[in-house]
Amino acid sequence: MKIEQATLQNLSEVHEYMSGIFELKLNGLSIRPNGFTKEETKQYLPEASGSKEKLCAIVRYNDKIVGQLSFSRYSKPEYVHGGKFGMSVSPDHWRNGIGSRLLEYLESWAIENEVEKLELEVWSNNENAICLYKKKGYEVEGSRKNAIKANGQVLDVILMGKILANKTSHRTHAGGEMLLCEANNIEEPCAGKPHAGIVPGATG
C-alpha cells in the first residue's frame, strides 16, 4: 500500500475512484443524482505537485486507488491558516488502517505547508468516521442541527477540528483577554468498539 499525491494529471483515475465510491451510496456521503462528475473531481485536484492550497492524497493497492483524502486551504486572509478536508476508503479495505494513514499523511503535509488548523464536517450517523477522527485527535467543535435529511432520517452535521499549531501560541478572547491555547482534550475514542463491516486481507 502506497500513499501518493494526485494532480490534474490523475484526473481520470481519481474520477473513476470517486464516482465508484459515490455509486455505493455509503452512509454519510451525499447522493449525487448525476453521479460524481469529472468537473467536481477537478475541484479537488491541484494543478501541479507542490501546491500549498490543495492536497489530494491517494492510496494505491495493486495499482488501483482504494482511498483518497482531499484538503483545501481556506482563501480569506483571516482563515488562510486553516482548511477543510473529506476522505473515503473503498469498503473492501475498511478497518485496515488506511483512513488513519491518510490522516497522518495530511497532518505531515499540513505542518510542512504551515497549515495550523484542520477542519471537517461529518453526518451525525457516520459512526465509523466520527470514531476515526476522535481516535486521531479531532474534537467536536459544534453542530448544525437538523441540517441533513437522508433516507428518512433527520441528521445533524457535526463540525470537527484539530489544531496543529504549537500549543503555546496565543489567541484572543472576545473580551480581548490573552489566553494560552489549551491542549486538545482528546476523549477516549470509541473504546472497546467491536470490529464491524468487511475485514479484508492484507493491504500490502
Ligand SMILES: CC(C)(COP(=O)(O)OP(=O)(O)OC[C@H]1O[C@@H](n2cnc3c(N)ncnc32)[C@H](O)[C@@H]1OP(=O)(O)O)[C@@H](O)C(=O)NCCC(=O)NCCS
Ligand atoms: C470512515 C472511513 C474513511 C474509515 O476508514 P478506515 O480505513 O476503515 O479507517 P481505519 O482502518 O484507519 O480505522 C481507524 C479507526 O476508526 C474507527 N472505525 C473505522 N471504521 C469503523 C467501523 N466500521 N466500526 C467501528 N469503528 C470504526 C475505529 O476506531 C478504527 O480503529 P481500530 O480498527 O483500531 O479499532 C471509511 O469507513 C469510509 O471511507 N467511509 C465512507 C466514507 C466516509 O464516511 N467518509 C468520511 C466522510 S466525513
